[in-house]
Amino acid sequence: MRKQLVRLIELQKIESAAGRIHAKRKNLPVQMKILEEEFNLFCEFAETQREQMESVRKRRQEKDTQLQAGQETLKRTRERLFEVKKNKEYQSMLKEIEIFEGKNSRTEDEVIFLLDELEHLETALKAKEEERDIKRRRYEEERKKIEEEMNSLAGELDACVRKREELKKEIPAEVLRKYELIKGAGRGVAVVAVWKEVCDGCHMSVPPQLYNELQKTTALITCPNCNRIIYWENRNI
Ligand SMILES: [Zn+2]
Incomplete structure (x- = not known):
């Protein structure tokens, strides 16, 4: 009877260990998912920041083109000024030039503002992308660790199952x-x-x-x- 009790104690220990391994194995994919979600969220955040910077860059290009066109118009108007004979026409053209100058100056201010913003966004993005690369390395390391643990747990579980079957053969059916x-x-x-x-x-x-x-x-x-x-x-x- 003593032997039977010893075997039953052993059987229980193996089954409890197998239960703990099962629980761990169940939890590891959950951990993996959490890690993946955290990393993806960070990537999305960095991507949003990149899109924001691209949109400012585009606006800056548009304003540049607008400024060039404005300067061209101003130049042409100034040239036409020399051809004007009548005073009234001359006066109205001067007024026109003044309006164009004002407009160009505002566009210039906008370009300067956008350049500033762009610089700021580029710096922030660069830092964010560097952080993302570090996070990616860490994430991949963690993922590898979890995968290795999963494999090792699978091996442990196999050993438990084998041991359990062997023990069961030694215990009377009743x-x-x-x-x-x-x-x-x-x-x-x-x-x-x-x-x-x-x-x-x-x-x-x-x-x-x-x-x-x-x-x-x-x-x-x-x-x-x-x-x-x-x-x-x-x-x-
Ligand atoms: Zn009790």
Whole structure:
């Protein structure tokens, strides 16, 4: 009977370990997704900033073209000034030149403003892109680590499954049935330790008499509260 208890304890330990590995494996893809989403969000943010800069650059080019056209018009008007004979016409042309000059000066101001803004945006974007490259490297490293861990966990799980099957062959069918039954009722845990009269499964006290018996016997005893198979574990050693 002692051997059976030892095997059941071992079986429970393997199954619990497999459960922990399962939980980890389930969680790793979630971690991976979070990392990916964080990185993508940052890339989107950098992309928005780049688009914003491109739009300012385009506006600056438009204003440049506008300024060139304005200067051309002004130049032509000034040339025409020499051909004008009548005073009234001359006066109105001077007025026209004044308007053109004002317009060009405002466009110039706008170009200067846009140049300033562009410079500022370019600097910010450069920093953002450098940060993105660092983040990309980190993200790829993390991803690789997670992938490696997934593979290693898969190997561990395989080992657990093999060990479990081997152990099961050594346990009588009747005992195994009891184990499975208790496991089903006990949320996946059938065998638990008891130390200082407290059951690890339900955290309740077992009667002192039972606790004494547990330290001596090799029989399969169950917890009066949670019905799991219990064994005495000496935690002083
Ligand atoms: Zn219990």
